[in-house]
Amino acid sequence: MEFNSRVPSGPIENRWENHRFEMKLVNPANKRKYDIIVVGSGLAGASAAATLGELGYNVKCFCFQDSARRAHSIAAQGGINAAKNYQNDGDSIYRLFYDTIKGGDFRSRESNVYRLAEISLNIIDQCVAQGVPFAREYGGLLANRSFGGAQVSRTFYARGQTGQQLLLGAYQALQRQVAAGRVEMFTRTEMLDLVIVDGHARGMVVRDLVTGEIHSVAAHALVLATGGYSNVFFLSTNAKGCNVTATWRAHKRGAAFANPCFTQIHPTCIPQAGEYQSKLTLMSESLRNDGRIWVPKKAGDSRRPKDIPEEDRDYYLERIYPSFGNLTPRDVASRRAKEAVDAGRGVGENRGGVCLDFRDAIQRLGQSVITERYGNLFDMYQQITGENPYEIPMRIYPAPHYTMGGLWVDYNLMSTIPGLHVIGEANFSDHGANRLGASALMQGLADGYFILPYTIADYLARTEETAVDTDHPAFKRTEQEVRERVQRLLNVNGTRSVDSFHRKLGELLWNQCGMARDASGLQDALAKIPEMREEFWNDLLVSGAGKEFNQELEKAGRVADFFEFAELMCRDALDREESCGGHFRVEHQTEEGEAKRDDENFAHVSAWEFTGVGHEPVLHKKPLEFEYVNLTQRSYK
Secondary structure (H helix, E strand, C coil), rough: CCCCCCCCCCCHHHHHHHHHHHCCCCCCCCCHCCCCEEEECCCCHHHHHHHHHHHCHHHEECCCCCHHHCHHHHHHHCCCCCCCCCCCCCHHHHHHHHHHHHHHHCCCHHHHHHHHHHHHHHHHHHHHHHHHCCCCCCCCCCCEECCCCCCCEEEECCCCCCHHHHHHHHHHHHHHHHHHHHHHHHCCCCEEEEEEECEEEEEEEECCCCCCEEEEECCCEEEEEECCCCHCCCCCCCCCCCCCCCHHHHHHCCCCCCCCCCEEEEEEECCCCCCCCCCCEEHHHHHCCEEEEEEEEECCCCCCCCCCCCCHHCCHHHHCCCCCCHHHHHHCCCCCCCHHHCCCCCCCCCCCEEEEHHHHHHHHHCHHHHHHHHHHHHHHHHHHHCCCCCCCEEEEEEEEEEECCEECCCCCHHHHHHHCCEEEHHCCCCCCCCCCCCHHHHHHHHHHHHHHHHHHHHHHCCCCCCCCCCHHHHHHHHHHHHHHHHEEEEEEEECCHHHHHHHHHHHHHHHHHHCCCCCCHHHHHHHHHHHEEEEEEEECCCCCCCCCCCCHHHHHHHHHHHHHHHHHHHHHHHHCCEEEEEEEEEEEEEECECCCCCCCHCCCEEEEECCCCCCCCEEEEEEEECCCCCCCCCCCC
């Protein structure tokens, strides 16, 4: 497996501009000769497909939802970062770059992160021009708010539905290209495998989720924009359809998977209410601007939160981290919440949450201001819990949310398979071991609107244009393998549902590879996962047939991939003998309970090569070089 990061040399502030000049271009008239597949239509996929279509390429965009508007990007609530410094509070491109590197606990590439911070300025202008209704100050200027891991206000927002509004902007750009005939949209269609021809990604095999038809699609290049894999935990903040299948199938065809153990636990989620709950609901991190997080000082305090007086409350984040307070990064806030609940100081019927209290903010600003900022989030919380957060403190607890790991990509966002580009949450590139809040939307749009259109042109211009269609033997062979895999799922004819297996896997991972990991727990998981996977293939029950609408079959294929992926995730966590960001090995912590990195041995990206199911994968360590940021122990105190 060959790795070439293609990171430019020279001053970091000039690297992207110089690199763009050095990349080859495709003549406007020649763009019509190239077919490009984009898998996924969230912020990254929709922005990429729209931009590539506008440039003149022939684009085919695929999603498994019934509309691009249902992509999981709509669930992003709090905002999108950009170093505009509208608040005149000391922000800059370099500060956003530094905050991102530090927030990721020094496990991301400097060059990629600086480019992201640089492009953030353009993203806001692009979205405003599209008509995205960002919040504005009284005088009409765009408003900003703070987010975790930063001491400046750089987050642009549209109330508590920023992701939805940004996606509508990208969606209308996409639909404009669909109407112009430059993008062809395929909804309710799932990618089930990647087709490699002469070492290059040249197409894929898909299944029509309505009819069950399996067929192939050919192109000159592919783009995966398929999101993250935190649904491997079963209970997560992700939409139920989110999965690892597209990236995992690409990994099995030769794409390296980087840092799979880097998963983020979000601190502000509504706690699990019952044993049979199927997903969790996120409360935006933006709430931490005005909400204060606390627990009772005394373990076992059974009083209702609103009845606990001020002197009996522990505002633990403000106490431990006075500089950042409630805006500490997500990994830090999550661990401290877990510690409080584990110590018996949780709130709620099962003592499984901590308080997020708006009493002081309402007294200071008035309820109308809080409603203006967070009204839809408060309404959602009340509908789910039956409690009025204007009167009773919200109850929150950490939950699986974002995945920093993903397919390895170079500076051009291309995987180890030539022609296969990976953007947004599906790649590993920008967030290290912990993503800062409000940076997912930023990365997705940066990749789709401003980076990929340049870099994919460079690949096409440097690659001999050869016509490949679906009659090629590689397509026929891959298509047959997909059919056999689907039929194998249908043929098991056991007794247990897909969800029963998924729930059991998720519980194991949450306990052994969740917020805290240790060697014995990871070894236990690595021993049990193959046994669970064998049981899955011997006792799975998928009702219905393959050539019809069959959601159990859809889920079965995704859970089968989760079983294979989970083993790699635990193996990666076991190999990384340090704590960094969201990867917290309890053996490696400071006296104060903070993550303790090992920069001498683990300042690298762990890129894994597939060698077969049940076989030990090959680890490639790709060193991280830090020229502009000093490797220091993170401190938010």
